[in-house]
Amino acid sequence: xxxxxxxxxxxxxxxxxxxxxxxxxxxxxxxxxxxxxxxxxxxxxxxxxxxxxxxxxxxxxxxxxxxxxxxxxxxxxxxxxxxxxxxxxxxxxxxxxxxxxxxxxxxxxxxxxxxxxxxxxxxxxxxxxxxxxxxxxxxxxxxxxxxxxxxxxxxxxxxxxxxxxxxxxxxxxxxxxxxxxxxxxxxxxxxxxxxxxxxxxxxxxxxxxxxxxxxxxxxxxxxxxxxxxxxxxxxxxxxxxxxxxxxxxxxxxxxxxxxxxxxxxxxxxxxxxxxxxxxxxxxxxxxxxxxxxxxxxxxxxxxxxxxxxxxxxxxxxxxxxxxxxxxxxxxxxxxxxxxxxxxxxxxxxxxxxxxxxxxxxxxxxxxxxxxxxxxxxxxxxxxxxxxxxxxxxxxxxxxxxxxxxxxxxxxxxxxxxxxxxxxxxxxxxxxxxxxxxxxxxxxxxxxxxxxxxxxxxxxxxxxxxxxxxxxxxxxxxxxxxxxxxxxxxxxxxxxxxxxxxxxxxxxxxxxxxxxxxxxxxxxxxxxxxxxxxxxxxxxxxxxxxxxxxxxxxxxxxxxxxxxxxxxxxxxxxxxxxxxxxxxxxxxxxxxxxxxxxxxxxxxxxxxxxxxxxxxxxxxxxxxxxxxxxxxxxxxxxxxxxxxxxxxxxxxxxxxxxxxxxxxxxxxxxxxxxxxxxxxxxxxxxxxxxxxxxxxxxxxxxxxxxxxxxxxxxxxxxxxxxxxxxxxxxxxxxxxxxxxxxxxxxxxxxxxxxxxxxxxx
Ligand SMILES: Nc1nc2c(c(=O)[nH]1)N[C@H]1C(S)=C(S)[C@@H](COP(=O)(O)OP(=O)(O)OC[C@H]3O[C@@H](n4cnc5c(=O)[nH]c(N)nc54)[C@H](O)[C@@H]3O)O[C@H]1N2
Ligand SMILES: Nc1nc2c(c(=O)[nH]1)N[C@H]1C(S)=C(S)[C@@H](COP(=O)(O)OP(=O)(O)OC[C@H]3O[C@@H](n4cnc5c(=O)[nH]c(N)nc54)[C@H](O)[C@@H]3O)O[C@H]1N2
Ligand code: SF4
Ligand SMILES: [Mo]
Numbered sequence: 001x002x003x004x005x006x007x008x009x010x011x012x013x014x015x016x017x018x019x020x021x022x023x024x025x026x027x028x029x030x031x032x033x034x035x036x037x038x039x040x041x042x043x044x045x046x047x048x049x050x051x052x053x054x055x056x057x058x059x060x061x062x063x064x065x066x067x068x069x070x071x072x073x074x075x076x077x078x079x080x081x082x083x084x085x086x087x088x089x090x091x092x093x094x095x096x097x098x099x100x101x102x103x104x105x106x107x108x109x110x111x112x113x114x115x116x117x118x119x120x121x122x123x124x125x126x127x128x129x130x131x132x133x134x135x136x137x138x139x140x141x142x143x144x145x146x147x148x149x150x151x152x153x154x155x156x157x158x159x160x161x162x163x164x165x166x167x168x169x170x171x172x173x174x175x176x177x178x179x180x181x182x183x184x185x186x187x188x189x190x191x192x193x194x195x196x197x198x199x200x201x202x203x204x205x206x207x208x209x210x211x212x213x214x215x216x217x218x219x220x221x222x223x224x225x226x227x228x229x230x231x232x233x234x235x236x237x238x239x240x241x242x243x244x245x246x247x248x249x250x251x252x253x254x255x256x257x258x259x260x261x262x263x264x265x266x267x268x269x270x271x272x273x274x275x276x277x278x279x280x281x282x283x284x285x286x287x288x289x290x291x292x293x294x295x296x297x298x299x300x301x302x303x304x305x306x307x308x309x310x311x312x313x314x315x316x317x318x319x320x321x322x323x324x325x326x327x328x329x330x331x332x333x334x335x336x337x338x339x340x341x342x343x344x345x346x347x348x349x350x351x352x353x354x355x356x357x358x359x360x361x362x363x364x365x366x367x368x369x370x371x372x373x374x375x376x377x378x379x380x381x382x383x384x385x386x387x388x389x390x391x392x393x394x395x396x397x398x399x400x401x402x403x404x405x406x407x408x409x410x411x412x413x414x415x416x417x418x419x420x421x422x423x424x425x426x427x428x429x430x431x432x433x434x435x436x437x438x439x440x441x442x443x444x445x446x447x448x449x450x451x452x453x454x455x456x457x458x459x460x461x462x463x464x465x466x467x468x469x470x471x472x473x474x475x476x477x478x479x480x481x482x483x484x485x486x487x488x489x490x491x492x493x494x495x496x497x498x499x500x501x502x503x504x505x506x507x508x509x510x511x512x513x514x515x516x517x518x519x520x521x522x523x524x525x526x527x528x529x530x531x532x533x534x535x536x537x538x539x540x541x542x543x544x545x546x547x548x549x550x551x552x553x554x555x556x557x558x559x560x561x562x563x564x565x566x567x568x569x570x571x572x573x574x575x576x577x578x579x580x581x582x583x584x585x586x587x588x589x590x591x592x593x594x595x596x597x598x599x600x601x602x603x604x605x606x607x608x609x610x611x612x613x614x615x616x617x618x619x620x621x622x623x624x625x626x627x628x629x630x631x632x633x634x635x636x637x638x639x640x641x642x643x644x645x646x647x648x649x650x651x652x653x654x655x656x657x658x659x660x661x662x663x664x665x666x667x668x669x670x671x672x673x674x675x676x677x678x679x680x681x682x683x684x685x686x687x688x689x690x691x692x693x694x695x696x697x698x699x700x701x702x703x704x705x706x707x708x709x710x711x712x713x714x715x716x717x718x719x720x721x722x723x724x725x726x727x728x729x730x731x732x733x734x735x736x737x738x739x740x741x742x743x744x745x746x747x748x749x750x751x752x753x754x755x756x757x758x759x760x
Contacts, residue, residue, distance in 0.1 A: 001020060001022045001027075004018070004019055004021060004456075005018055005019075005456075005584040006435060007032075007035070007108065007441070007453050007455055007586070008042060008045075009049075009052070009108030009109065009434045009441075010045050010046065010107055010108070010647075011045075011174070011175050012175070012176060012441075012445075013037075013175045013176070013178070013180075013443075014038075014107070014108055014441045014453065015035065015041055015043075015046065016034070016036075016039075016040075016585050016586060017032055017042065018031070019458065021458055025050050025054060026050040026053055026458075027050070029046050029047050034585035035453070036449070036451040036586050036588045037446060038179060039179070041182060044657075045643075045644070045646050048655040049435075051652045051655035052434075052435075052649055052650055052655075053433055053435050055652035055716075056716070057417040057652070057716060058417055058430075058433075059415065059428060059429075059430030059465065060430055060462055060464040060465065061073040061430060061464040062074050062076055062428065062429050062430060062464075063427065064082075064426070065425065065426050076466065079427050079429065080474050080478055082427075083410070083427055083475065084475055084479045087122075087123060087383060087410065087479065088480075090382050090383045090409060090410065091123050091124060091125075094382060096124025096125040097350075097379065098125075098381060098383060099123040099125040099381070099384070099385075100125065100128075100369065100381045100385075101119060101120050101125070101127065101129065101385050102129045102130070102366065102369070102384055102386045102387070103130060103131070103386050103388045103389030104116045104130060105387075106647065107441070107646075107649065108434055109441075109468075110332055110439075110440060110441050110443075111332075111438065111439050111440045111468075111469070111541060111542065112387065112388070112439075112467070112468030112472070113334070114469075114524040115473060115544075116385075116387055116468060118472055118521060118525060119385060119472055121522070122475075122476055122479050122521075126350040126359070127350075127352070127364055127381070128362060128364060129366045129369055130363045130364075130366070131366065131389060131395075132361070133360070133363040133364055133365040133741070134298075134365060134366050134367060134395065134741050134742055135294055135298060135741060136297065137360040137361060137739045138297060138306045138736060138739045138741055140360050140363075141303060141306075141360045141361075141738060142303065142306040142310060142612065142615070144337065144339045144360075144361075145307075145609065145612040146307075146310060146608050146609055146610065147327065147601050147602055149337045149339070150337045150338065150361040150362075151330070151333070151336065151337050151361070151602075152601065153330070153335065153445065154325050154326060154328075155325065155326055155327075155446060156289040156290060156291045156326075157289055157447070158178070158183055158289060158291055159178060160287060161193070161287050161288055161289040161324070162285045162287050162323060163193070163194045163281060163282050164187060164194070164195050164196065164288070164289055165196050165198065165290045165291070166291050166292075167198040167224070167290060167291070167292045167295065168198065168199065168294065168295020168305075168745075169199075169291055170199065170203040170204060170206075170295075171183075171205055171291065172208065173204055173205075174293065176291070178446075184208050185208075188208045188210075194211070195210050195211075196210065196212075196213070196281075196282075197211070198213045198215060198223065199212070199214065200215055200216065200217045200637075200701075200702050200705055201700050201701050206700075211274070213268075213274055213275070214270070215268040215269060216267070216268055217299065217635045217705060218300035218743075220296045220301070220308075221305055221618075221622055222264040222265075222268045222622060223265075223270060224305065226259060226265060226268070226272075226275050227278065227312065228252075228308065228311055228312065228315060229257070229264075230261065230275065230276055230279040230280070231279050231315060231316065232252075232257065233256075233257065234279075236280065236283035236284065237249075237317075238316055238317030241317030241319075242610075245319075245320075245598070245607055245608060246607055246608045246610050247605070247609050247610065247611070248609055249610055249611075252311065252610055252611055252616070255616055255619050255620055258620070258623075259623070260623060263623065264622075283316045285318075287323025287324055288313065288318045288324065289313060290310075290313050290318075290325060292309050294639070294744070294745060298746075299745040300743060300746055301618065301622075301736075302736040302739065302743070303618075303738040307612055308619075310325075311610065313325045314608055315610075319597070320594050322594060326447040326594070327447065327597050327600040328446055328592075328600070329450050329555075329590055329592070329600070331545075331548055331549070331589060334443075335362065335363075336359075336363075337602075338358065338360060338362050352364065353376035353380065354368070354375050354376040354379075354380075355371060355372065355740070360739060365735075365741060367395065367732040367735055367741075369381070369395070369404065370397065370401055370404035371400075371732070373404040373405075373408065374404050383409055384405070384408055385412050386412070386413045386415075387413075387414040388414070390419040390648040391405075391421050392419070392420040392423075392424065393421075393648055394647070394648060396727055396730040396735075396742040397688060397728075397730060398727045398728045399688070400732065401421075402424070405421070410427075411424060411425045411426050412425060412427045412428075413425040413427070413429070414429045414431050414471060415429075416430070416432075416433045416465075419648065419714075420713075420714065420715060423715075429466075429471060430462075430464060431465060431466065431468055431471070432457075432461035432466060433459075433465075436460065436461040436462065436465070436467075437468075438454065438455065438456065438457060438467070438538075438539055438542050439454075440454045440545075444589070447592060447597075448591060448593065448594060448596075449590070449592070450588070450589045450590050450592075451586050451588050451589055452580055453587075454539075454545070454586075456539075456584065457538075469525075469540070470541075473528055473529065476522055476525055481521075481522055482519055482522045482526060486512070486526060486530050488508065489505070489508055489512060489531075490529070490533065492504055492530075493505045493531040493533075493534040494534045501571035501575070502531075502546055503574070505531055506546070506547070506550070509526070509527065509530075512526075513526075523547070524544040527543045527544045528540055528543050528544060530543075531543040531546065535581065536581070539581055545580060546573075546574070546577045549573045549577040549580060550573030550574065550576075552573065552576065552589065552590075553575075554572075554573060556589075556590045556592070557569070559590035559592045559593075559596065560572055560576060560589065562591040562592075563589060563590050565579060614738070632686070632749050632750050633704065634704055634705065634749050634751055635704060635747070635748065636686070636706050636707070636708060636729065636747040636748075637705065637706070637707040637744075637746075637747075638729060638730055638744045638745070638747045639709070639744045639745070640707045640708065642659060643657075645662070645711035645712065647710070648714065652716060653716055660722075661693075662694075662708065662711075662722075662723030663693065663696035664682065664684060664694065664707065664724070664751075665698040665700070665701050665706060666682075666696070666697065666698065666706045667702065667704075667705070668697045668698075669703060670703055670704070671695060674751055674752065674753060675753050678695060678696060678697040680694070680695045680753070681694060681753075682695050682753055683751070683752050683753075684706070684729065684751055685729075685751075685752075686729040686730070686731070686747055686748065687731060688729055688730065691724055691725060691726070691728055693708065706749065706751060708726045709726075710726070712725070712726070713727075729749065730747055
């Protein structure tokens with residue numbers, strides 16, 4: 001029995017954990033009091049982490065598919081040689097754009113991303129598809145317009161706000177804010193603080209709120225626009241802040257003044273008096289912030305929603321201050337800047353062949369991938385790598401993915417488990433689990449203090465598996481992109497004294513890359529192979545963090561020093577790197593001051609550019625929008641977060657203590673009208689498909705709305721799907737026009753009881 005420190009890998013909070021390990025199993029899980037942000041907090045889901053580490057779908061050797069669809073184990077050498085050969089042939093015959101990369105990190109494994117990105121470079125492709133491209137790219141796009149770069153990302157200081165708006169998020173279940181349940185409890189208990197939830201469902205969070213606006217699904221744009229209009233009309237906006245720090249307010253003011261409040265309130269189905277109360281309370285608060293998530297991102301007007309949500313805190317001056325919304329730093333560069341207005345270095349953005357879609361923050365939207373495979377003719381995608389994702393269950397329209405992936409010349413899946421997507425692959429490559437390798441999350445989205453947690457392995461890797469850094473490095477080597485050895489660099493790394501701050505190594509690396517510019521895209525693997533072996537404890541995979549730490553220390557010098565790291569302009573980054581390697585509970589990277597926000601803005605004038613022409617057009621068009629026709633009587637929220645779902649990370653259904661079927665929630669009156677009983681079965685039909693579900697009567701949903709959970713439908717041990725395969729119901733076309741993020745929270749469906757004969 002031993003006790004070790006790690007972090008939870010189930011959601012973006014990545015709470016620090018202390019785990020007891022016995023005979024290859026995680027037998028006890030506690031919160032780590034020493035973790036800089038979670039400070040001992042954890043939720044019920046983390047207690048079950050052994051079900052991720054040990055289950056019957058774990059992969060233990062590379063598998064190659066045979067003509068009859070069965071898999072045979074092959075050696076790593078055989079698999080990687082053949083994959084490298086086939087990739088190279090596809091690139092040379094059809095160009096790099098015949099290749100797409102999908103995934104590249106889930107909720108806790110982003111270290112591999114530094115390595116997997118190299119495969120795109122080796123293939124000469126820019127097609128990186130990722131789950132963020134079906135939820136957050138609208139937000140990133142708006143950030144690009146407001147702050148000058150899609151890498152400018154905001155966070156919310158819920159813990160210190162007097163007034164908090166939760167719009168389309170349910171932190172009690174989904175977390176996403178620090179120590180969610182404690183933070184919500186403090187908000188609720190303190191009579192001087194106000195918590196407002198805007199959600200069509202009386203969610204677990206809404207139950208704790210001072211005010212709940214239970215709007216009609218998909219009408220947030222109307223409601224937020226009305227709030228802004230009230231603020232501006234009543235002169236509650238922060239003129240001094242707007243004059244000093246923003247541009248474009250006059251245009252927005254004009255559009256907001258034109259809004260018909262009664263019409264907007266009616267469309268949202270919320271009394272105007274309630275909207276006024278919240279607008280006034282929010283604007284008058286000393287410090288107020290807004291927290292949003294999928295409830296406004298995966299529904300109608302999703303990009304517009306992102307702009308309006310940001311205007312709420314900007315127009316009221318709740319930005320760059322304690323208790324407001326703020327920008328923050330990043331250590332791992334998980335977002336890029338691909339603003340379609342400013343093509344980088346004169347190169348225009350790579351648009352996809354069929355949909356002509358540009359990337360946002362460097363990410364293409366998964367929704368369009370089946371069409372790019374099936375409909376783009378000679379320009380089609382022929383080879384796909386999937387890593388840390390299960391598109392067959394998680395991306396819109398499962399049937400389309402099944403069909404399109406079936407047509408690929410090469411599909412390779414890297415996963416810890418035999419996922420539904422892996423079952424279609426030509427090669428399945430087994431990764432070491434997140435508790436068997438050095439790992440880290442790039443979800444370090446905090447301000448003013450930001451942190452980073454490098455997790456040490458808890459177990460030796462399962463025999464036959466490899467960590468992603470090794471898999472990609474071997475592949476790049478086999479593709480002839482870098483030599484297998486760099487003896488001089490490795491020697492310098494080995495001999496260099498820590499005290500010299502890795503300067504000799506970095507200088508030698510820079511000289512090598514200056515001589516061989518063709519190796520620059522593969523710096524991560526070169527550092528891994530050279531500096532890596534000299535790091536204590538086998539931390540080789542973490543070696544590429546050195547240049548990132550140096551860059552970070554350079555960019556945020558004062559803030560890094562304020563966090564207690566010592567060094568000068570030359571050595572601070574190396575000291576930070578060492579602190580990261582040594583800190584078992586994670587380390588505070590930087591301690592910013594609120595005024596630093598202005599230097600995090602990328603616009604040359606360091607101001608927020610409020611007026612986004614495309615969004616103003618959308619805002620003006622709202623009033624003319626025809627009401628939705630009710631061809632289908634219900635709106636399905638496809639993908640609710642509940643107490644026992646966690647994306648596709650747990651496969652073994654035994655991890656769940658409740659809700660084994662992932663039941664469909666429906667209002668009791670709607671159920672009665674349809675003749676449905678609690679625990680009975682029903683059929684849920686969309687334009688795409690019909691699936692059978694178990695019914696749960698629940699008066700927290702509005703009438704006319706049903707909900708199904710995300711994170712079910714796995715075929716554990718190759719059996720029948722467990723719980724709803726909800727993306728059989730969703731469609732890639734039902735999506736936001738700017739970003740192509742799907743409207744998963746607004747899927748038109750009809751519901752009926754399972755016919756008696758079928759039920760029997
Ligand atoms: N337990 C659990 N936690 C998770 C995850 C998980 O699988 N399970 N997944 C993680 C991931 S990847 C993510 S992205 C986050 C997502 O976290 P959230 O977005 O907070 O979770 P959801 O339940 O998808 O949706 C949030 C709320 O939006 C509401 N909603 C639906 N339609 C509308 C609408 O039209 N307007 C408004 N205002 N609200 C609406 C729903 O009723 C729901 O209460 O959760 C993370 N945390
Ligand atoms: N209808 C509907 N669809 C949705 C949503 C919804 O609300 N409604 N939510 C969406 C959201 S917000 C998200 S974020 C996506 C999530 O969907 P995906 O991006 O597909 O990610 P996960 O579900 O986390 O899948 C993780 C996969 O990574 C594997 N894995 C775990 N650890 C490792 C590792 O160390 N290495 C490797 N290589 N693999 C590993 C797991 O076994 C699993 O197969 O789903 C989206 N899909
Ligand atoms: S699921 Fe999220 S909130 Fe719960 S313990 Fe894990 S990281 Fe923390
Ligand atoms: Mo997500």
